[in-house]
Amino acid sequence: MKACLSSPEVVNEALKSAFYEPARNLTKSRGKNIHRYVSTKSGQRISVESTLEFDACFHFDFDKSIRRFCSQPIRYNYLLDGKKRTYVPDFLAEFNAGEFVLFEVKTNSETDSESFKREFEAKKRAAEQLGIPLELLKESEIRDTQLLKNLKLLHRYASRDDLTHYQQAILSILSDFGSQNVESLMHKIGMNRVGIMPMVCDLLARCLLDADLEMPLTNQTVLNYA
Numbered sequence: 001m002k003a004c005l006s007s008p009e010v011v012n013e014a015l016k017s018a019f020y021e022p023a024r025n026l027t028k029s030r031g032k033n034i035h036r037y038v039s040t041k042s043g044q045r046i047s048v049e050s051t052l053e054f055d056a057c058f059h060f061d062f063d064k065s066i067r068r069f070c071s072q073p074i075r076y077n078y079l080l081d082g083k084k085r086t087y088v089p090d091f092l093a094e095f096n097a098g099e100f101v102l103f104e105v106k107t108n109s110e111t112d113s114e115s116f117k118r119e120f121e122a123k124k125r126a127a128e129q130l131g132i133p134l135e136l137l138k139e140s141e142i143r144d145t146q147l148l149k150n151l152k153l154l155h156r157y158a159s160r161d162d163l164t165h166y167q168q169a170i171l172s173i174l175s176d177f178g179s180q181n182v183e184s185l186m187h188k189i190g191m192n193r194v195g196i197m198p199m200v201c202d203l204l205a206r207c208l209l210d211a212d213l214e215m216p217l218t219n220q221t222v223l224n225y226a
Contacts, residue, residue, distance in 0.1 A: 005076050011130050015092065015100045018073035023088045026072060037061075039069070040158040040205055046071050053090055053105050056142045058151035060093055064207050069093040073102065078126035080119055087123050089134065102127055102134045111138055150213040157198040158205035166191060167199050171208060174225035183219040193219060 005011045026034050026047040037046045037057040048054050048071050060069040073092035077084050089102040104123070110116055120136060127134035142148070163171075169189050174180055180188075186196055200223065203209040210224040211217070 005074070005130055008131055011132065014074050015094075015132070018092050019068060019070045019094075022070060022072040023075040024072040040155060041066075042068055043160070048090070050105075052107060052139055052142060055148060056091065056103075056105050056137055058148060058155060059137075059142060060091065062151050062154055062205065063093075065095050065097075067094045067096050076126060076130060078122045080122045087126075089123075089127075091137075100132055102132055103137050104134065105137045105142070107139045111136065144214070146216060147214050150217055153217065154201050154205040154213075157201035159202050163203075164199065166196070167203055170196075170199065170203065170223075171225065174209070174223060179222050179224050181220050181222050182217075185223070186219070 005014060026049060033050070035048050035051065035054040037048060037054055038044070039046055039057070040061050046057060046069070048057065053071070057069075060066055070092050071090060072088050075086055075088050078087055079085070090105045091103040093101050093103065095101065104120065106116070111120075124134045166189055170185055173185060173188055182193070182196060182200060185200075186192065189196075197217065200209065200211075200221075201217070204211060204213075208226050210226045211221055215221070
């Protein structure tokens, strides 16, 4: 979005347009390693500039409080050392409550430098003046090993097809009898682990089930009807 963000109305329009017309269109070029992430929320491809940003997409995609997200959303100006500079955040997320939040993604080593901290605070102040929060997502938050591994499993098995008979049976059992672990469901519907886990991952991806994704997904994982 190239228009000057001069009023709340213009800012709001820019945020809405960012999901279809980003400030920057990322294409392959020398010195850049562009990654394409297919969102389970929207079915759209989201282009990012690093593997860390790619991993961040899994968190945005499976955060139940987020309605949709995009990369390279808007361009705005900020002041640093008396000079006007231009900035395009890494991500924009629209939450279910209607709030828009901008995000910058950085490695742990980058965020440790004093120069980064000063620059980020300047970017944050400028965003606040536009009425938009800017938040920092660190590598340590994104690459929580077990959580990220589980989110990638959800993404792998996420489907837009109709629920299978077995998936409907899983939901019915949990609705009628409350929380069950995977092993209990295997016995109740007559299916082995190889067959049931992809279905469970798909149901988790659709937010029809709840589980503690910071723990390994095993036969003892407790599932709840969402």
